[in-house]
Structure formats: C-alpha cells, structure tokens
Amino acid sequence: MDTQNSTSGSNAPAERRERPLWLLLGLNLALLAVLVSTVWLAAWYVRRDQGEPAAPSSGDFLAAQALTVGTPAPDFTLPRLDGGQIRLSDLRGRPVLVNFWASWCAPCRSEMPALDRIAREYQQRGLVVVGINQLEDPQTVEQFVQEFGLSFTIALDRDGVASRDWRVYGIPQTYLVGPDGVIRKAWVGPLTYDSVVRALHDLGLALSAS
Known part of the structure; x- marks a missing residue:
C-alpha cells in the first residue's frame, strides 16, 4: 500500500504539470486564429469601402x-x-x-x-x-x-x-x-x-x- 500511495503521489504532480502545457498551447492557437480572422476581416472591409480598381473601359x-x-x-x-x-x-x-x-x-x-x-x-x-x-x-x-x-x-x-x-x-x-x-x-x-x-x-x- 505504501508503494502504491507513493507511486500515485509521484505521478499526480506530473499529470498536473502536463495539463497546463496543452491548455496553454490550445489557447495560443485559438488566439492566433482569432487574430488572423480579425486582420482578414479588417482588410476585407477596407477593400469593400475603397472599391476594387475597375479595369479600363x-x-x-x-x-x-x-x-x-x-x-x-x-x-x-x-x-x-x-x-x-x-x-x-x-x-x-x-x-x-x-x-x-x-x-x-x-x-x-x-x-x-x-x-x-x-x-x-x-x-x-x-x-x-x-x-x-x-x-x-x-x-x-x-x-x-x-x-x-x-x-x-x-x-x-x-x-x-x-x-x-x-x-x-x-x-x-x-x-x-x-x-x-x-x-x-x-x-x-x-x-x-x-x-x-x-x-x-x-x-x-x-x-x-x-
């Protein structure tokens, strides 16, 4: 029992350390996606307001x-x-x-x-x-x-x-x-x-x- 408790106790901190790393990576990827989408939308609105240059007629x-x-x-x-x-x-x-x-x-x-x-x-x-x-x-x-x-x-x-x-x-x-x-x-x-x-x-x- 002492050995099992000791093993369980030693693995728990490792599990707790691994979760924040994956969570942080996921949050970073989500923030990056939001940033890219925001920049793209802003550029789209600018192009829409200015109008695409028309080909010479x-x-x-x-x-x-x-x-x-x-x-x-x-x-x-x-x-x-x-x-x-x-x-x-x-x-x-x-x-x-x-x-x-x-x-x-x-x-x-x-x-x-x-x-x-x-x-x-x-x-x-x-x-x-x-x-x-x-x-x-x-x-x-x-x-x-x-x-x-x-x-x-x-x-x-x-x-x-x-x-x-x-x-x-x-x-x-x-x-x-x-x-x-x-x-x-x-x-x-x-x-x-x-x-x-x-x-x-x-x-x-x-x-x-x-």
Missing part, C-alpha cells in the same frame, strides 16, 4: 484620346450636304458645336433630337451646330436628315481626315468651340440637352427668360 480609352479642353480646334474644310463647303475658321467669332456621327450609330440617333433642339433654340444667340458625318454616301445621309428633320448644317467627312484630326476614334463625339476657336467642352459618347445648355450658359449663351 473603351470609354476611358476614347476619353483619353479626345482633344483637350483649352486647346485650339483643328480647322477643317468639308463639303456640305446641301451644297458648297463649310470651313471652321470662317465661323471665328461665333460659338460652334461640332458633332461627329453616322447613321448606323444608335447613340448618335438617340442624341439627334437634342442637337436639333439646341440648334433651333440657340440660333438667334449666334450658335452654329455642325454635324459631321463619317464616311457615308450622301444618299444615306440625306435619308437620315429627313428622318429626323434636322435643321443644322451637315458636313461630309468622306475620307475621314477631319475625324482623324479631331481624334475621333468612336462616335458620337462632340466639341463646343468658343468664339476664339478654342475647345471649351467635349462629350465622348451621347450628350444630353441639359449638359449642352450648361456648357452654353458657362460660355455666356444663356437663353433669355420668357
């Missing part, structure tokens, strides 16, 4: 290629659909809205009513609207003009030179040229009536209150 590319606001507008001399020619430099002293388009372009079609409204409303304020068609035959252009009842000047860029000079690699694309021949506003993609009105107002072409 075709619109970003076209905007980067467009003529810069504040630079002189390239001159052009183009045949008019109704005969004769139009030269941009001949319009110096008047604001000019230059729009590049084609009949097959759906966004071009959607913005035509706004362009024609602008042309009619601001004609007495000296604004000239020039729609430059890209690479289409006069018959196709004439049909388009009649379909929409367009009242502004239509020019024909038959060889694409004007489009190249104006860095038009996608349509529609529109520029507001000030009376001094400097580009004041650019639209890459379809414009809206309100956006053009704001640009004209900034240019000092606000319509008189009725």
Whole structure:
C-alpha cells in the first residue's frame, strides 16, 4: 500500500504539470486564429469601402484620346450636304458645336433630337451646330436628315481626315468651340440637352427668360 500511495503521489504532480502545457498551447492557437480572422476581416472591409480598381473601359480609352479642353480646334474644310463647303475658321467669332456621327450609330440617333433642339433654340444667340458625318454616301445621309428633320448644317467627312484630326476614334463625339476657336467642352459618347445648355450658359449663351 505504501508503494502504491507513493507511486500515485509521484505521478499526480506530473499529470498536473502536463495539463497546463496543452491548455496553454490550445489557447495560443485559438488566439492566433482569432487574430488572423480579425486582420482578414479588417482588410476585407477596407477593400469593400475603397472599391476594387475597375479595369479600363473603351470609354476611358476614347476619353483619353479626345482633344483637350483649352486647346485650339483643328480647322477643317468639308463639303456640305446641301451644297458648297463649310470651313471652321470662317465661323471665328461665333460659338460652334461640332458633332461627329453616322447613321448606323444608335447613340448618335438617340442624341439627334437634342442637337436639333439646341440648334433651333440657340440660333438667334449666334450658335452654329455642325454635324459631321463619317464616311457615308450622301444618299444615306440625306435619308437620315429627313428622318429626323434636322435643321443644322451637315458636313461630309468622306475620307475621314477631319475625324482623324479631331481624334475621333468612336462616335458620337462632340466639341463646343468658343468664339476664339478654342475647345471649351467635349462629350465622348451621347450628350444630353441639359449638359449642352450648361456648357452654353458657362460660355455666356444663356437663353433669355420668357
């Protein structure tokens, strides 16, 4: 009995020493897991709030290629659909809205009513609207003009030179040229009536209150 008691007594402290070591290791592993999870969640929230960087779109590319606001507008001399020619430099002293388009372009079609409204409303304020068609035959252009009842000047860029000079690699694309021949506003993609009105107002072409 004395031997058994002695053996039992000698093993008990060893067992008591082993339990805290395993317990401490388990607690450390649990704390490490909690720490890793906390860091991961914090990083996830930061990424969510900041937003993942978007891949460049075709619109970003076209905007980067467009003529810069504040630079002189390239001159052009183009045949008019109704005969004769139009030269941009001949319009110096008047604001000019230059729009590049084609009949097959759906966004071009959607913005035509706004362009024609602008042309009619601001004609007495000296604004000239020039729609430059890209690479289409006069018959196709004439049909388009009649379909929409367009009242502004239509020019024909038959060889694409004007489009190249104006860095038009996608349509529609529109520029507001000030009376001094400097580009004041650019639209890459379809414009809206309100956006053009704001640009004209900034240019000092606000319509008189009725």
